[in-house]
Amino acid sequence: MKLAFIGASHWHLPLYLDPALQIEGVQVVGVSDPDAACVKALAARLGCAGDTDFRALCRKTRPDFVVALGRHCDMVEEARFLLEEGIPFALEKPCGLNARDAIELAALEERTGNFAAVPLVFRNGDFTLLLRKIAAQGTQYMSFRFIAGFPARYQQANCHWMLDPALSGGGSTINLGIHFFDLALLLMGADARVRHATMSNAAFGHPVEDYGLVVLEQGADLCVIETGYLYPAPTSTFDMHYAVRTPHDYLVAHDPETVELVHSSGERQMIASHTTNVAHYRTFMRDVLDRVRAGRPPLARLSDMVPIMRLVGDAYAKAGPLRKSTVSA
Template structure:
């Protein structure tokens, strides 16, 4: 199976490339990036064809599968091309700048019967499976997800300065990090889950994108979920200040670190389970899963249609932040 990577200067490239090269029978069809220097350097390092034009690369090499990365502003265009060419692909989240873009490509993918996966990678792990089991039995009444990543300078160091500009990025930590937890909330609560309040700040770094975001979600009744994300943690890439807590009538569930889940019953009895609780470890599982699904003709675990309601929630969060506070990386009318 031959895989191409487009928009390949994206900082997530190793999360897909490294596990791909470990799979027997998988090879590189080529790499593309709009920066000709980055494309040439990657092609030379990996010993595969390279081209700054992803269309030309795909038409020349005819890959069996494409991992589509790149700027958020370019993702819908990449998807449209791959759908038209009939090439199965995975499109890095958020899949576009807003819900309108993602809805358009989701409709195209559905009409063509395209394999269009989205790495909402918590769906590939045991932690979300545990939460879904608990919520199905008793319901989740209150939830908090705090997920604070490293400084935004890491994007400059990775050659992805565009991440600090709301034009090509669509926003900051909300559109980049919070999407995972908005998806989790919707999976646990259903379509009634919606943002009811949001506040964002760029006080830490002064970039035009938010470096801290607090989004509160609710649904019918008094259930609440708080999603905190940011670029504030003084640590290397893929390390986080994280703490998740979910309360059901039966248990209080806490994820205090990247590998531990603690379940407490009403009497205070503790059960400790070891499992991955951040997104990073799941990209390897995701990549293997999508390739296996393509081989057997199955649908992806999460596709563009699943990303549409998440992006509607993102848009609603930015609109609420613009109305309620002095800072938002998007204008209020958007």
């Protein structure tokens, strides 16, 4: 199976590339990115074709599957080309800048019938299965706190565009929060809406928020999604705490590998579970390629991003413009 990676300077590249290189029968045939130096280095390392034009690369190498990364503002153009060319692909989140982009791609996905996956990778993991099981009779309250490292990591990865809202769509809410908006919709239902949102760039003063808090509601049920770029820790290390209350259980997670489930009777149960997104990219890559080979649809599609991006857009609208920070970035 021939794979190509486009928008390959994205800092998530190793999360997809490293697992792909370990899958038997998979060959990376090409890489593309507007950054010529990045393309040259990757192509030499992988022994494959490289091109700064992703269209030319795909037409030259004819891949069986493409992992599309890159700047958020470029994702619609990448997906539009792949859909129209009939090339199966996975498009990194958030698949554009706003709900309008998501709606356009979902409509094109429907018209072409092409395989277009979205790595909402929590869906590939045991944590979501556990949540769905305990929430079968409904949820009452949910809280997801997910604070990542400083925004300087994007500058160090040569992804400065992440700190420009015109190119990224925003900060931690659109970047880190996507997974939790998805979980909220899965557990609360499609009628969930934004009740409140507040955001700040007080920590680092960049044009995007380094902290965001969003409250979703569905009837009397509430969900809090708290994200940020505040934790003094390396990449893939998080200040995290999740809590979910159902009529019968209370679930708590505060580390990447363990969940505590407290039943209404008071009985406590410790469950091994991968509670961050990082571990699930490996499972995602194997699953998505298996689905392409078998002719099965993806676990999450472009159309699944429409309700997520509507909530994201509503959150930014509710929060309003960031106040000018007194901090020098």
